Amino acid sequence: IDVFLARSLLEKLYLFQYPIRPASMTYDDVTHLSAKIKPKQQKVELEMAIDTLNPNYCRSKGEQIALNVDGTCTDETSTYSSKLMDKQTFCSSQAASNVSRYAAAVYKKGELHLTPLHGILQLRPSFTYLDKADAKHREREAANEGGDSSQDEAEDDVKQITVRFSRPETEQARQRRVQSYEFLQKRQAEEHWVHLHYYGLKDSRSEHERQYLFSQGHGLAENTELIKSPSEYLMMLMPPSIEEENDKPMAPSNVLSMAQLRTLPLADQIKILMKNVKVMPFANLMSLLGSGTDSTAVLRCIQQVAMLVQGNWVVKSDVLYPKDTSSPHSGVPAEVLCRGRDFVMWKFTQDRWVVRKEVAAVTKLCPEDVKDFLEHMSVARINKGWEFVLPYDEDFVKKHPDIVQRQHMLWMGIQAKLEKVYNLLKEHLTPKKQEAQSAHPLLVSGEQRVNMAKAKVKQNYGQLEKEFQKQKAEMKPNDTSAKMDVSDICIKEEPVSDEEPMDTSAYEGMNNGMVNGLHVEEDSTDSLNGHLPGGCIDRVAQELKAFVSSTFKKQFVLTLSELKRLFNLHLASLPPGHTLFSGISDKMLQDMVLDTGCKQILVPFPPQTAASPDELKVYALWEAGDTYDQHRQVLLEIFSKNYRVRRNVIQNQLSQECGEDLNKQEVDRVLK
Numbered sequence: 001i002d003v004f005l006a007r008s009l010l011e012k013l014y015l016f017q018y019p020i021r022p023a024s025m026t027y028d029d030v031t032h033l034s035a036k037i038k039p040k041q042q043k044v045e046l047e048m049a050i051d052t053l054n055p056n057y058c059r060s061k062g063e064q065i066a067l068n069v070d071g072t073c074t075d076e077t078s079t080y081s082s083k084l085m086d087k088q089t090f091c092s093s094q095a096a097s098n099v100s101r102y103a104a105a106v107y108k109k110g111e112l113h114l115t116p117l118h119g120i121l122q123l124r125p126s127f128t129y130l131d132k133a134d135a136k137h138r139e140r141e142a143a144n145e146g147g148d149s150s151q152d153e154a155e156d157d158v159k160q161i162t163v164r165f166s167r168p169e170t171e172q173a174r175q176r177r178v179q180s181y182e183f184l185q186k187r188q189a190e191e192h193w194v195h196l197h198y199y200g201l202k203d204s205r206s207e208h209e210r211q212y213l214f215s216q217g218h219g220l221a222e223n224t225e226l227i228k229s230p231s232e233y234l235m236m237l238m239p240p241s242i243e244e245e246n247d248k249p250m251a252p253s254n255v256l257s258m259a260q261l262r263t264l265p266l267a268d269q270i271k272i273l274m275k276n277v278k279v280m281p282f283a284n285l286m287s288l289l290g291s292g293t294d295s296t297a298v299l300r301c302i303q304q305v306a307m308l309v310q311g312n313w314v315v316k317s318d319v320l321y322p323k324d325t326s327s328p329h330s331g332v333p334a335e336v337l338c339r340g341r342d343f344v345m346w347k348f349t350q351d352r353w354v355v356r357k358e359v360a361a362v363t364k365l366c367p368e369d370v371k372d373f374l375e376h377m378s379v380a381r382i383n384k385g386w387e388f389v390l391p392y393d394e395d396f397v398k399k400h401p402d403i404v405q406r407q408h409m410l411w412m413g414i415q416a417k418l419e420k421v422y423n424l425l426k427e428h429l430t431p432k433k434q435e436a437q438s439a440h441p442l443l444v445s446g447e448q449r450v451n452m453a454k455a456k457v458k459q460n461y462g463q464l465e466k467e468f469q470k471q472k473a474e475m476k477p478n479d480t481s482a483k484m485d486v487s488d489i490c491i492k493e494e495p496v497s498d499e500e501p502m503d504t505s506a507y508e509g510m511n512n513g514m515v516n517g518l519h520v521e522e523d524s525t526d527s528l529n530g531h532l533p534g535g536c537i538d539r540v541a542q543e544l545k546a547f548v549s550s551t552f553k554k555q556f557v558l559t560l561s562e563l564k565r566l567f568n569l570h571l572a573s574l575p576p577g578h579t580l581f582s583g584i585s586d587k588m589l590q591d592m593v594l595d596t597g598c599k600q601i602l603v604p605f606p607p608q609t610a611a612s613p614d615e616l617k618v619y620a621l622w623e624a625g626d627t628y629d630q631h632r633q634v635l636l637e638i639f640s641k642n643y644r645v646r647r648n649v650i651q652n653q654l655s656q657e658c659g660e661d662l663n664k665q666e667v668d669r670v671l672k
Helices: 059-070 128-146 151-156 171-178 181-190 204-213 220-226 230-237 266-277 282-289 295-305 334-350 356-363 367-377 394-399 401-422 433-437 446-474 479-483 534-555 560-573 586-595 629-639 647-658 664-671
Strands: 002-005 014-017 031-038 043-049 087-094 103-108 111-116 119-125 194-196 306-309 312-315 378-381 385-388 557-559 598-601 618-621
Touching: 043 119, 059 128, 111 204, 266 282, 266 295, 266 312, 282 295, 282 312, 282 394, 295 306, 295 401, 306 334, 306 401, 312 367, 334 356, 334 367, 334 401, 356 367, 367 378, 394 401, 534 557, 534 560, 534 586, 534 618, 557 560, 560 586, 586 598, 586 618, 598 629, 618 629, 629 647, 629 664, 647 664
Parallel strands: 002 111, 014 119
Antiparallel strands: 031 043, 031 194, 043 087, 087 119, 103 111, 306 312, 378 385, 557 618, 598 618
């Protein structure tokens, strides 16, 4: 079915929803006597005739209503001139504030013509005539009770009048007055009615207007909105429903709707969540924000409304206590409350336990305020004090050291301010030993233990090297000194208990300055057992060349750091006594890489990079013998000039240098 968008009645077409009528009363029986509209408010008032001859119409009831409204006299101001309720007024209200997803459709000869609706109005009966009847009744009662009074009595009834001058209206008072219900009602009542003329269903003017429901031009240029993919077209017809906040009932202040929350900007979502929860781990915050939320943006927003305490985020004091507010318990201004709460948060950055009496003694605040501070972020323990409510979040601290460092600097600044305000003593600044022991346990991973052992060996390496050189010099006259074995060297070892972890880096310390199985000194070609024989060197070179060739045919581009890591993995897979265990220096490995047809790519990394020197040395296979050698060389030349290049620049350069246009798959293959 071809779909067309009709524009002739754009911003003019309304849908009226009438109330349900009796079955005996059809649409044709209804006669519109008058109609009027307030365009700004989109408010319509229709006056429709009632069929008084219908057998379902109660004539006596209609006469009684007309009598109550107009009384016995009839004039131009009478609502019902026929002394019978023969008409009814309908007033409109908006059915939906956002009608952009609704349209009127007309199907004709295999074509569907859509006209967007400008408004949807629900018509309901208006009972203003009852108000008029009540007013008449009150007037009659007042007339009966007042009676006739003489003119003399009216003259004697003199009252004193006090004249008062109104004060100048403040800005806050003016805003409250503008937002009041009476003011809004007055504004709505001030808009003038625009009278309309109603045309019946079969009127010629109605038939003429209905033709505008069809698209006047079928050209594609006038219907560009409908030139979309199927998914985009369905999204245009049925976009996600976003309900207006004003349409929802007001929830209590302590109740938060997650569906309504996710319609707000990210910063507002985080602020509302932190204000309600007070303390939250970063992982829980990401789960509440929903899938697809950028963690970097969340980290940027969370630092504006919260502070990091023991790896968890605690809402800032000025968010809970805004400016120009005060304590509900003591009336203390917000500035003093924020300072006291910051002191409690700072204490929890030093320790897991806080004593309430100590906080009250330092801040000089009432016990209720101090208790509120502590309940925000801690739990009371009998005979111990207040413990921080969440465990130490070590995962966040490990993953985001830059955030932790920045937060530490902020806490240092807050500590300096607190010292000046509260005149903190040394005992307040340093946690007690007993409390320090009760802090979160220090978890040491296996990798950390290995690094600690390596550091320990490096400290002792200088002494061991001196002893080795001393023994080597003493035995130099002897011809057998060249064949000295490492086992002859006496190394002073500390006794290791059964409970201590084994030092896994002793091999590194005995490996003559080897890092990850490779010599640090580039000029060193000596193994631990002296100089290698000529045949052994050839075998080592062959094995090393085979490893380098096979590795670069798989990887194409490697840093020296990654190559050394792969080489260590290769060594671990070899049987004991293999020739490669004789010791390979960095220089030997780099020379072999260059001998196997690879080249070093001098990538201009930024000067502020945190990469190690081995990570900055990049080697690439220059000729692999396949059809992409030329493309790969052009790509490597590009990266030798800039470490970050856009894809379109790469594709244009490849096309110019190679003289052929590569498709997306070929470019992806070269980049990979």
